[in-house]
Amino acid sequence: MIVLIVLLITSLSYIGMALLVNEKNAEYLLAGYNTMSKEEKDKFDIKSYLIFFKKYWINIGVTSSLVTCFSFLLFSEIIMIIAHVMVLIIPLPYFIYKSNKDFKL
Numbered sequence: 001m002i003v004l005i006v007l008l009i010t011s012l013s014y015i016g017m018a019l020l021v022n023e024k025n026a027e028y029l030l031a032g033y034n035t036m037s038k039e040e041k042d043k044f045d046i047k048s049y050l051i052f053f054k055k056y057w058i059n060i061g062v063t064s065s066l067v068t069c070f071s072f073l074l075f076s077e078i079i080m081i082i083a084h085v086m087v088l089i090i091p092l093p094y095f096i097y098k099s100n101k102d103f104k105l
Contacts, residue, residue, distance in 0.1 A: 014061035018054045
């Protein structure tokens with residue numbers, strides 16, 4: 001039961017992270033963006049990137065919460081942990097690819 005609570009808090013943290021980051025604090029919170037020069041930041045479309053960023057992490061948070069709850073009800077704790085990790089790992093290459101493809105300088 002404790003593992004379920006920890007995984008749900010983790011999942012909700014992804015949603016919180018998505019809602020926390022905005023244009024004003026992105027220069028402090030987003031890795032890569034915070035190391036750009038002023039000229040690079042001016043060229044970078046932060047508004048579009050934040051829309052993508054927020055959608056991705058909210059989807060990850062909701063999906064991982066649902067998968068964690070359903071796998072807790074239907075399977076053992078180890079299967080629940082594996083399912084939670086898979087929900088995080090499988091879409092990560094898409095996030096990296098899309099970030100690098102669509103939001104280059």
